[in-house]
Every structure is written in C-alpha cells, then in structure tokens.
Amino acid sequence: MAAAKCGGTTSRASLVRAASGGFVVGGVIMERVWTTQLGAHIGERVRIAGWLHRLRQLSNLSFLVVRDGQGLAQVVVEDPALIARLAELHAETVLAIEGVVVAEPQAPGGVEIHQPTVEVLAAAVAPPPFDLFRPAINAQLPTFLDHAPVGLRHPRQRAIFRVAAASMAGFRAALTALQFVEIQTPKIVGAATEGGANVFRLDYFGQPAYLSQSPQLYKQIMVGVFERVFEVGPAFRAEPHDTPRHANEFVSLDVELGFIRDHFEVMAVLNRALAGMVAAIAEQCQPELALLGARRGEALVLPQVPAAIPTIHFADALEMISRATGEDLRGEPDLAPAHERWLGEWARREHHSDFLFVWGYPTAKRAFYTHPDPARPGYSRGFDLLFRGLELVSGGQRLHHYSDYLAVLAERGMNPASFGGYLEAFKHGMPPHGGFAIGLERWVARLVEVPNIRETTLFPRDLTRLTP
C-alpha cells in the first residue's frame, strides 16, 4: 500500500477502478453502465460488466446474457470466432463487454448490445452446482445452502435480500421521522441477560462472556439518554430449535421509547414502522416483487398495513378459539402456533388484515421486565404481533420503577448483581417506556411467501449449520 501511495509507477493501471466509478482502460475512461440503465444509452457504445449468466447458441448468431449487480443484459454475438471463445467459458465467468446499445423489440427489456468486444476478467473454473439461468433454482434447501455463495446470485434469491434491505431502510426512515435515534449496543455481554433463553458462551480473555440474545436491556438503558431509540442488529440464541421459523442468529429490528401512557402507544409506533417498511418496499422493489411473484404470473402483492391494526386481548382470543374449535383453551398460558395460524385467518376474514395484535399475555409467560396490567391481575401489558398467522413481533410496556425491578428479580430468583448497569439506569430515574422487536427474516419470509426463514437469511446459522 505504501509503495503504491508513492505513485512512482502506473504499469498496473491497465484496469483500475476510477474515482468516477468507471474504468480506466488503456488511458481512455469509459463509464461502466449498469444493465438496468442501457435504455438511456441507445445508439451509444458502452461498457458493461458482470457474470456470464447464459449463452444461447444458434446457427448464425448467439445470445450472451450478462448479469450484473442489478439486472440482466442481452448481448448479440455474430462473430464465429468470438462465439467459439465464449462457448468454452463456464457460466459465471466474469466479463467486461463493450458494444453498441440497440433498441430491439425482440430483445428482453427492449434493448440489447451489438458488435461486442468481450474481455474475461476472471474465469469460472467449474460449472455452477445448479442452474442460475432458470426461473427458480432447482435444488433442495440444504443443497442450496451448502452452495449459498453461488446460489444467492440467482435473480430470485437476491431479490429476497433487496426486499430485506428495503425493509430495513423503511424501518429506519419511519423511526427517524419520529425522532428516534439509531444505536448500536454490544453483542458481547458479561451476563446472560434475560435469564431464560440459552446463550452462547464465550471465552473473553479468560472470563466468561456471552453473545447477546437481545439488545433489550441496553435499549432500555438508552431510553434514559435519547428517550427514543432503535437498533438493527443481530441477536444470538443457543436454543436447540429445528424449525422453519428459528435460527440461532437472526436480525432484530428493535425499538424502545419513553414517556408513554401505556403499551397501546408502543403498538401505534410499531404500526407506523410497518407502514414505513411496506412503503419502502413498494418504492424500491417493484422489479423484485414482479420477479418473486412470477411463478403465479403476477407481481407479489404487498400487505396493506391498516391505519389501526386490529387488536384482541389474549383472554378474548383464547375464548374465541375455544368457542370456534371446541377445544377448551381457557387458562392456557400461551398461544400454540396452530392457534396463531387460526387467529391469522380470523383477522384476514373478519378484519381484512394480514396483521393482528394480541395483547395482555399472562405475566408469568413474559420476561421479568414486562409491565403488569394494573386493571387485570395476572395479565400483562405485553403484546405480540401476528403477521399472516406467525408471531412476528414481541413487545410491551416495561417496568420503570427501581423498586419494581428489585421485587421482580427477587420473585423470580434472579441475581440483581448480574444486572448492575441495567439497574443503575432505573436507580437514577427512568420514564414509563416500552418497545418491541421485529424478526427481520420472519417478516421477509412471510412477505415473499417462502416457507423457511433459512431462505431469507443470507448464511443461516442453525443447529447443524455453521458454514458457509
């Protein structure tokens, strides 16, 4: 690096990335054009670059389909020598192509590149384990995951992660507009935060440490600083789950806010956040939605986020399910997945909503910091949000009096000493507050209608998978 900085030689600069984003080639700067922007360059000679997605050979000409980070472009090759050269390349070879952009109704997207010159930037040395040029990858999930570095290149797979990116962007935008401050809390923690869930243990210079299972305690502390905070980050759970909706590392969209009257204000913020997420996807991901819905022949339809998401009390939900199904659930401490699915269908049917708030879960089933419902002993101000029948969000109002925390920790047999920093915040005054956490992968999975969150996690970590 130091030698290069001295700048004596320029000999390696036959192909260097220029500050402009283009390339310097033989001393001539030619901007590299995204495949999705070709329509704006008709009649011009341009340079594109990407991966050899597919070569279709016909007798007198061949079609070379190039994929870049955004889309696909068709290149028409008529020179027999060039076709012969291309035919020897494996799919996924990295190419740079210069040619003339031509409007052509027969071409996919209406434009294609003619009279190309092709430069191989990096050869693929083996064919891909499965076909990337087909409408969908034809491989079982474990096979796909084993080959994720290649499989994620498939236009449909990567569309899923553009939806995830837009979701995060919309989440950030909605909360920022509401005066929330984005924070980053530590993922290496000194105490097993919430007690219950299994945590991953680390060796931290000889002392025990853990991977954070949730930013919960830190985001509450930060309410004492900014009043309104949010965080987008990983959460780690050492639970030996093996289901399509669990992973041992996932992305949590966390929110916490102070000076609330009750949990309904928290639910209103969540309502706004979801609306922002859907709006961002609608704005940024139309091509992706079209691609993801293609198997049904129509673009994927985004859920409508109601101005006020329907709400039901936990006890009423049990009552209703009992009445409808004949199964007596009264007195149950929690909802089973089958009941959540039932409620999801009910919300769809009765309220035309993909979303349903269930609040008032029994205090005993919620975390220690959950605020009880003063009007209804045994029940809490904790809520879940069901999205299409799946638990997507957990949240609620939290305790905020120092004395309440000391009492509840003692009641649950938890050691106050391991909550030192947390309790200090309450010792020095915390407002009534609450918050929630959205599971990003679950959100995207339900949204794009894939059955397993492993498909909405880039490199999932589960019971048996630590690589790639």
Next chain:
RNA sequence: GGGCUCGUGGUGUAGCGGCCUAACAUGGAGCCCUGUCAAGGCUCAGAUCGCGGGUUCGAAUCCCGUCGAGCCCGCCA
C-alpha cells in the same frame, strides 16, 4: 428435549425383493439449427443406489445399527 419421515449420476426425481449390467429431466462434452429469451433436435460421458452389518438362491428395494437431512411439537423473533 419428544414424535414422524427421507437419504439413488453435478442438480431434481422415478424405481421399493429377480424384467436394474438402475430409468427420466436438467446440467456437462460433441454435432446440427438465421433471434433466442426455462430456445429446439441428435449423439456421448456421468450414480456399485449415504455408510456398516444382517435376512434371502437373489437387495437400491426387507431388518438392525450408524451418519446426514427434512417436517411437526415444546419454546421463541
């Protein structure tokens, strides 16, 4: 942690006691085809059927073990 199911060429499947020296599709190799777009046609190569043991005249096919994977439940985002 409990229950159920599955493991066949690179990939996805069929075959479920002898017709299997294992079939089909797709990918790969080769040839042909004036515009393809999951292109089309022909030819070739590619799996001792996860692994180990057993039953049987005979096992991909039945049994046991083992390893790997998937689903449901508990629990959760």
